[in-house]
Amino acid sequence: MLMFILRRLMQTIPVVIGVTFVVFIIMQLVPGDPAVLLAGEGASKDTIEAIREQLGLNRPLYVQYFDYLMNVFRGDFGVSLKNSQPVLEEILVRLPITMELAFFSIIITIVLGMAAGIISAVKPYSLTDTTVMIVALLGISLPSFWFGLMMMYFFSVKLQILPVAGWESILHVILPALTLGAGGAAIVARMTRSSMLEVIRQDYIRTARAKGLRERVIVYKHALRNALIPVITVVGLQFGALLGGTVLVESIFAINGLGRMIVDSIRMRDLPMVQGGVLVASLVFVIVNLCVDVLYRFFNKRIELN
Amino acid sequence: MNAENRPILEVKGLKTHFHTKRGVSRAVDGIDFTLRKGETLGIVGESGCGKSMTSLSILRLIPSPPGKIAGGQILFKGKDLVSLSEDEMRKIRGNEISMIFQEPMTSLNPVIPVGEQIAEALRLHQKMSKKEARDKAVEMLKLVGIPSPEKRAKQEPFQLSGGMRQRVMIAMALACTPEVLIADEPTTALDVTIQAQILELIKDLQTKLGMGVIMITHDLGVVAETCDTVAVMYAGNIVEHAPTNKIFSDPRHPYTQGLIASLPKIHEDQDELKTIEGSVPSPYNMPLGCRFASRCPFKQPICHERQPELAAQPDGVKVRCWMYTSQWTEFQQQEAVK
Amino acid sequence: MTLEAKTKQTVVVTQTMNHPKESKLKDFLSILMQNKAAMVGAIIILFYIIVALFAPLLAPYDPYEIKLENKLIPPSPDHWMGTDDKGRDILSRILFGSRLSMGIGFTAVIFGAFFGIIFGLVAGYYGKWIDSTIMRIMDILLAFPGILLALAIISALGPGLTNVTIAVGAYSIPLFARIVRGSTLEVKRLEYIDAIRSLGANDITIIFKHILPNILSPIIVQGTLRLATVILSAAGLSFLGLGAQPPSPEWGTMLSNGRDFLFSAPYIAIFPGLAISILVLGFNIFGDGLRDAFDPRMKK
Numbered sequence A: 001m002l003m004f005i006l007r008r009l010m011q012t013i014p015v016v017i018g019v020t021f022v023v024f025i026i027m028q029l030v031p032g033d034p035a036v037l038l039a040g041e042g043a044s045k046d047t048i049e050a051i052r053e054q055l056g057l058n059r060p061l062y063v064q065y066f067d068y069l070m071n072v073f074r075g076d077f078g079v080s081l082k083n084s085q086p087v088l089e090e091i092l093v094r095l096p097i098t099m100e101l102a103f104f105s106i107i108i109t110i111v112l113g114m115a116a117g118i119i120s121a122v123k124p125y126s127l128t129d130t131t132v133m134i135v136a137l138l139g140i141s142l143p144s145f146w147f148g149l150m151m152m153y154f155f156s157v158k159l160q161i162l163p164v165a166g167w168e169s170i171l172h173v174i175l176p177a178l179t180l181g182a183g184g185a186a187i188v189a190r191m192t193r194s195s196m197l198e199v200i201r202q203d204y205i206r207t208a209r210a211k212g213l214r215e216r217v218i219v220y221k222h223a224l225r226n227a228l229i230p231v232i233t234v235v236g237l238q239f240g241a242l243l244g245g246t247v248l249v250e251s252i253f254a255i256n257g258l259g260r261m262i263v264d265s266i267r268m269r270d271l272p273m274v275q276g277g278v279l280v281a282s283l284v285f286v287i288v289n290l291c292v293d294v295l296y297r298f299f300n301k302r303i304e305l306n
Numbered sequence B: 001m002n003a004e005n006r007p008i009l010e011v012k013g014l015k016t017h018f019h020t021k022r023g024v025s026r027a028v029d030g031i032d033f034t035l036r037k038g039e040t041l042g043i044v045g046e047s048g049c050g051k052s053m054t055s056l057s058i059l060r061l062i063p064s065p066p067g068k069i070a071g072g073q074i075l076f077k078g079k080d081l082v083s084l085s086e087d088e089m090r091k092i093r094g095n096e097i098s099m100i101f102q103e104p105m106t107s108l109n110p111v112i113p114v115g116e117q118i119a120e121a122l123r124l125h126q127k128m129s130k131k132e133a134r135d136k137a138v139e140m141l142k143l144v145g146i147p148s149p150e151k152r153a154k155q156e157p158f159q160l161s162g163g164m165r166q167r168v169m170i171a172m173a174l175a176c177t178p179e180v181l182i183a184d185e186p187t188t189a190l191d192v193t194i195q196a197q198i199l200e201l202i203k204d205l206q207t208k209l210g211m212g213v214i215m216i217t218h219d220l221g222v223v224a225e226t227c228d229t230v231a232v233m234y235a236g237n238i239v240e241h242a243p244t245n246k247i248f249s250d251p252r253h254p255y256t257q258g259l260i261a262s263l264p265k266i267h268e269d270q271d272e273l274k275t276i277e278g279s280v281p282s283p284y285n286m287p288l289g290c291r292f293a294s295r296c297p298f299k300q301p302i303c304h305e306r307q308p309e310l311a312a313q314p315d316g317v318k319v320r321c322w323m324y325t326s327q328w329t330e331f332q333q334q335e336a337v338k
Numbered sequence C: 001m002t003l004e005a006k007t008k009q010t011v012v013v014t015q016t017m018n019h020p021k022e023s024k025l026k027d028f029l030s031i032l033m034q035n036k037a038a039m040v041g042a043i044i045i046l047f048y049i050i051v052a053l054f055a056p057l058l059a060p061y062d063p064y065e066i067k068l069e070n071k072l073i074p075p076s077p078d079h080w081m082g083t084d085d086k087g088r089d090i091l092s093r094i095l096f097g098s099r100l101s102m103g104i105g106f107t108a109v110i111f112g113a114f115f116g117i118i119f120g121l122v123a124g125y126y127g128k129w130i131d132s133t134i135m136r137i138m139d140i141l142l143a144f145p146g147i148l149l150a151l152a153i154i155s156a157l158g159p160g161l162t163n164v165t166i167a168v169g170a171y172s173i174p175l176f177a178r179i180v181r182g183s184t185l186e187v188k189r190l191e192y193i194d195a196i197r198s199l200g201a202n203d204i205t206i207i208f209k210h211i212l213p214n215i216l217s218p219i220i221v222q223g224t225l226r227l228a229t230v231i232l233s234a235a236g237l238s239f240l241g242l243g244a245q246p247p248s249p250e251w252g253t254m255l256s257n258g259r260d261f262l263f264s265a266p267y268i269a270i271f272p273g274l275a276i277s278i279l280v281l282g283f284n285i286f287g288d289g290l291r292d293a294f295d296p297r298m299k300k
Helices: A002-028 A034-039 A045-055 A061-073 A087-122 A127-141 A144-158 A170-200 A203-210 A215-252 A258-267 A271-299 B051-058 B086-092 B114-126 B130-143 B149-153 B162-174 B192-209 B220-226 B244-249 B254-262 B301-305 B328-337 C004-018 C023-034 C036-053 C090-126 C128-142 C148-157 C161-170 C173-188 C191-198 C203-239 C251-259 C267-294
Strands: B007-020 B023-036 B040-044 B067-076 B097-100 B180-184 B212-217 B229-234 B237-243
Touching (some): A002 A061, A034 A045, A087 A127, A087 A271, A127 A170, A144 C203, A203 A215, A215 A258, A215 A271, A215 C203, A258 A271, B007 B051, B007 B212, B023 B040, B023 B229, B040 B051, B051 B180, B051 B212, B114 B149, B130 B149, B130 B162, B162 B192, B212 B220, B220 B244, B229 B244, B229 B254, B237 B254, B301 B328, C036 C267, C090 C128, C090 C161, C090 C267, C128 C173, C148 C203, C191 C203, C203 C251, C203 C267, C251 C267
16 A cells, blocks of 8 residues: 555656646747736836846746746745735635635535435436436536526525625635535536446345345445445546636635636736646645545555556 | 155246336246255256346346246245245345355455455344354354455455355355355356365255255256256246256257257267257247247147147156157157148 | 357357448437437537527627617516626627537537547557657646646637637547547457558558547547537636637626626526526537447446
């Protein structure tokens, strides 16, 4: 098990380096000369040249990338083009808020999704099953930004039982977390159901029946444990979609997290902030994926590394 | 009739049908047999002949829908299993009638330690405490010849070899000392050497526990080694039911004869294995007459018109074929006149 | 000694006789037709395509014409879905918006599928270091959570419809590449590929004439489901102000505008959202149906 974690960690390193490279390259695609942008309109040629020299923009691309990589490892993500504050400082303020939102959302995804999937699978093709699956289909089809707005309209404007926006009390968490977690819950529900139905057909379930066990014991003791193993992977992938979704949900509910920071920075063409935000979010996702793989391995000891 | 000889399981006119979009599949279509205490009954036939469905029907484990026991009785110690409630049936499964399945690799739950898989039946049926059940599970593992059973009991199936898993299956099936054991192709998935060991083990435990065994197989070698009597199934029917030695020395039904003839013989030079020409009728569309008629070398018009009964011969062998009826010479003469 | 081996041959023969090759497409279509949900999906998609094609004929008003005296009229017989804050007819805008969403969706998916298929085919067919190099790059692209890769690309290229299309298309590439690679590996193992190679066919012929046609079904299923995601993502980016810009009748942009009037005129936000939801639902259920029809294991 320890070997597995170590090997898996080793595999993560090239991915992390690759992610920094992609982020670096994308920023090179920006049309126009960054030095000119930075110097502002009407700057003299000398000023521009000085900035270029200062930022090392006149050096070969691979040297610039290497510098960038080293800086990232040192925790230096550069400074914001708008207020010259270090990017990392801003990120460290924003990240906990986004993680909190992501945490509540993934809980909703897991609990709601698995519960719905099990309810469906216990009585397949029944009215309950059909209803749950139609709701799940709607869950993956509704745009989160619209669903969020509609819930805001209903609960905050019409019923006035939940706050419209902001991030202060637990009441502020409910709508954003539900908005962000609903899509994932729908996917997890569908996956749990099909996994359960697949497992129910297995030989060992027949063995359990032949032992005279009650249907309840068969479903919850023999089937569920096996059925949930593949769902772990889906939950991991959903976490990625969810992190991406914070961009929308934080914008709708005016939450000052990482996602909103990235969007605002794109609007203001503050590229170091975008770069830093995307990089940190991706690193979080890579780490979560690593944990998910270890968990999967823990529950399913039969798999080998590749 | 002495106690040792009394029937424990009587199957009468059992019919198991599957209702699907394509129509009704008559997988088991009216079969009768009796199993006595201490006896081993073999049910042989090709895949799809209904032998596995017969065994699943006895425990009422047919996937339903689409499957359904459409008729007949299954009398276990005089009680008709077909009419029992699901709750009453559960008390019999794994307790009084047990089953071993074909695939040891997939028939054990991959995430539950094997000891626990044995123990849960004991807690359920014998009302044992957790500790008692655990100890008994280890004892069972020992009984089926698994070395260091205490350690193995805590392991999960993926840590065991195929032969060992089948031993675990047997331990699980026998934990509650059932009166009937149904073994559905228990050795098919195993290596030849392991096969012999497992069969030996089943025979051994049968003598010790005095249970009746139904051995479902397509392997005539297994039959020769383990069974007292054999029922040959073809297309949902029993076509011949006889003591094992008679099946091999004096097969009556043309299908049985074909099977025996197709066995490779060690002492003769054979260029090729004999096979039976033609194919099995579809269970969705069974012919009116004898189901083997289209492949039978001796067929007469009557064979396509009416199905023969499974009738006892003077020596007790039961066979479902017009050839062994009193009217057979008549049919032949009629045909000759034409 | 076994009886099984003997019957196998006859079984194989009857199976091939029951399923001649020509009836494969017919079988597939009949399974698809039987799947009621898939048919509902197909009808929804068809409906949107017709709307997109005939939007100018169907729309009762000019989607761009500003008439401030008509602003914020709730749904009524004159304006079925009401008017927005600039007096534009929402129904007309939604009808025209279908052209944008469908256009972005199909373009982005074709773009993503094109590169994904090439990468996947090359990786799967040549294997070895080519495979591992391509797939590692795809892994890196998949390490960006959800929509963030698209966001990063837009941050570099700048906001706008074309850039959104490129961005959401680009982040579909690794998904297609993975699926195509997996199927290619399966097909490559088949004996007839070896036979064709021994007859002297070159790699290009084998890849495009013999492998690609055999792996179309997973590509089509993935493409359909991907259309749903891509349309959602593009609308989301427009909602954030990074895609289509006002006064474009793009649904995400309309929704974003409607958000400012959520208290007073919720219908401005409700209808564009419904339009997106129903279209995406259509692609999702049609994709599910296709998958069931292609996958014989799902047949009951």
